[in-house]
Structures are given as structure tokens and as C-alpha cells.
Amino acid sequence: MKVAVVGAGPAGVRAVEQLVRAGLRPLWLDEAPDGGGRIYQRPPAGFRRGAAALYGLEAKRAQALHAALDAAKPAAEWRPDTLVWDVTWAEKRLHLLHQGRAEAVEVDAAILCTGAMDRVVPLPGWTRPGVTTLGGAQIALKAQGCAIGPKVVFLGSGPLLWLVAYQYMKAGANVAAVLDTTGFRRKLGALAGAPHDPVTLAKGLYYVARLRAAGVRVAEGVTPLAIEGEQPDAISALRWRDAAGREHSTACDAVGLGWGVRPELQLADLAGVPIGFDTVQHNWVPQRDALGRTPVPGLYVAGDGAGIGGAVVAEMAGACAAQAVLDDAGLPADQKLVNRLQRRLRRQARFRAALERAFPFPISLAATMPDETILCRCEAVTAGELRAAAAPEGPHGAAPEVNRAKAFTRIGMGRCQGRVCGAAAAEVLAAQLGTDAAGIGRLRGQAPVKPLPMPAWQGESA
């Protein structure tokens, strides 16, 4: 039986581990050269910082995952640097790209562990050089030993905001401010008395306390206004409004921003897995059962790509999906392990729900972004242009859902396929049409999920 595992982050590693344990030799595909996913990405050879410096309080977990990753590589058909750019599941075929060459492979089953990326809300100036996602800022530091600028502001909401700011401060970067769009009361209200994971909560409080102790400016309940700069290729300040309505301008050379993460679900979408709107995490997620089985036979999803749960959940979900594959194939599955992991996953899901309530996606911020804001950075479509597409008096009549709006305005049609702007674009359109994100629909996935190199460009001289 040939099982493919797509992705080598926490979910992919634990899925492969279980398949190997059962005597299979899975085909293991990962876009990165060395696995680990985004959270436990390792720097290239020649970097010498140890796990404690790279992963902080998660060092033990990172080391354990790396050990499992390295042990599983030779037991699997490990193919790094390999992009899966399409899935045609009628033939159970995965379409791969490795070093510029395309290839198709047929498998009996596949576990998609495609992870997540930052969820962002555009604001004026966000396309300027110097602005990255929170995840991007973290990768610059972790995988390259660099800060995104000499003086950095972190903006957004959620656990990653505080973690990245703390990591920057600890590495000696100049953190000008941490601006949280969620108010303190909201967070307290959502977390107090709610079921939670005390360790995760304690870590969060620790980061905030250390930042405050270091004298970093911290503000909660803020409204970001614009990222400004005198030169086109640099920024000089972030303008924002505090909870009391006063306006501020914080001088900085870089801004890292993000409001939680959203699943990378393009492959599941292309494979025909129904995608539904999860109102708790405010994300579109592939339909699956508790073990990661989708309604599409032979197709499984695990980790953040199957709905946001974080790295700890992803490890357990990966192992469960592998057990489901074994069980469905009539091979002996480890029911004891599954039962134990399912109990822990249910606990984690309750905590997650509290976390989502504490750090909600800032719908109103997205819905009210100024007309002149570039919303889709690939195609330079502004919020105003999208709103015009929703107007019934427009040339095509009103776009009733996001794919029609895409056809009218080219929003989400660019190279990122709406990964970056999709969530915010839906809110702009929904507000205009008086509905919500679930009602407005989502941008459908299209192959290739990432641009493929054109042979015609090869050999073009520099």
C-alpha cells in the first residue's frame, strides 16, 4: 500500500512515524529542504545557535520532533524540496515539482499536512518594504539570524504576537512597540473561567511580563491607521489610535503584523474535499472526522492545514490520521494510542475555543479599511474597487459572492491565489453586502497552487 504524506511539520512527522511503525514505507513530500514545518524550521548548515536559543520554551519539543523527523527520513521515501502543486484524486494522482521538473505519482492514500500561514488585515502602507507577517519576522530570526529591521513594531493579536516580540527582544533586537488590537478586558473575559491549558497560558503571560519589564511599549485595544514612509522602499512610522481614541505615531523601520493563522487548504480543496466555515476559528476548513478522514475516500488531513490547533495538536492529529489510514486499509491500528490521543485532543479543542474567543479575527478592522488601501497586493486591487464590485449600479451588477467579485476586480487572482488577502477581502465584501464571511464564500483553489517555473524563462540572462 502506497501512502503519501504531504508536509514534514509536526503533523507530517508524527503521521510518517506511525506509518513506519506499522511497517509501511510512505512517500514523504515536503516543500522545504529539511522538514520541521514553519514552527520547528531549522537554520541551514553553518548556523550554530542551539535549540534553546532557537525555540526557547519549546526547545524540548522541537528537539524531540527533529529526532523523530531524522529517524523517519531513511524509513520513508523522503523527498524534500518537492512541491505538490495539484491533486487529481479521481486518479489518486499527486503532481509534483522538484528542481524545476514536474512529475506525477499515483498513491492509494494521502495525508495532507500542509500547515498554515498568517492571517492578515491590510492597512494603508502594508505593501511597503519593511512590512512582514509575524510568522515571516519569526522565520527571519530563527532561520537566518536576522531582525526584519533596526527598529521593529509588532502589530496584531494572538499568541504569536507576544512570542515573536519576546524572541526579538531576547535576541537583542530593538522592539519599538507591541500593539495588540484586542483589548485587555476581552482577553481576560474569554480566558477567565474558560477551560484552558495552564502551561500555554503561563507562557503567554511570561512573554508579556518580560517585554514590559524590558521597557518595551505595550498597548492593547489599539486601532492601526497607516504605515508611513518618506522613501518608497522604507518605512518610518506606524500611525495608530489607542483605546482612549488618542492618535500616536511610533517611529520604526519595520512592522511585523498578523492576526492568528489560517489553514493552507488548497490541496484538499483541489482534491474535492468539502470546505466549510468554522465560526469558532473564523476560518474555512476542510471537512473531516475526529481522526482526520475527509469525505473523499483515501484522503486525510491533519495539523493546522485541517483547522488551526497549533503544534501540539498537530503532532497528535498526525498520528491519529495515520492510524485512520491503517484502520481503513484493514491493517492493525493502535486503538489504545488513538483513544489516548483523542482524549487529549478533545481537551485541547476546548482550550482552543477559549483562545479564539480571546483573540478574535478583527472583523470590523477589515470591514472598515479605507477605500484607498491596497487589499490584494498581487494585483494591487484596493478596498474601494472591491466595494464598487458589490454595488448593484456597477457595470456587471452586484457581485453576490467572492468568486464573482474576483472575476470583476481580479482580487485574489494573482500569484498568491488570495492566500494573503482572502480573509480580509471577504469581510470587506460581506460588510458591503450586509452579510458575513460564511455567506460571502471563499476563493476557490486553483492548480498550480503555487507558480511553476516556465522553461521559457530558463537561461534568460541576467
Added chain:
Amino acid sequence: MRLVRLADQDRPEITFCFEGAACTAREGDTLLTALLAGLAGFLRQSEFEDGPRAGFCLMGACQDCRVMVEGQGRVRACTTRCTAGMRVRRA
């Protein structure tokens, strides 16, 4: 935009070529790091004339960081390793 080298920077220097000029990077740098920790300031001009761009996600998702590498065509600067002798220009 200027990246600041903070840690793990005692790696051997390598030379590559950007827009016809010789530049230095460190072994293990991505093209994005090599260019933006250097003096490039940005990676490309938006084709819609709304200004320069320098990547956004740094994880191969947004496709905002593309540059042209001789012999390889258009690549993502954030997921492409800078190697000695590479000839790079803005896409």
C-alpha cells in the same frame, strides 16, 4: 528595507552579483537575506506602479519576493539559497 544581522553571522562570506554589481553574502543566506541585509532596499517594482516590494511572508506563500536568477528564471528570494557566483536581478 534593511534586515539586521543579529545572530549566527560568523559564516564564510560569498560573493554574488546583483544588477551587475558584486555583492557579499554569507553562506546559508537566502537571496532575500542576502539582498535586504545588503543595500538592495527592495526586491522588485510592483507591475501596477504602486511602488517597490520586498516580500511579506518569508515562507514561500505570498509570492511577493520574486527575483530573476540567471539560469533559473524567476524564483522566490525567500526560499532560494544564495550561492557563490549567482547572478541576480530584479524581476
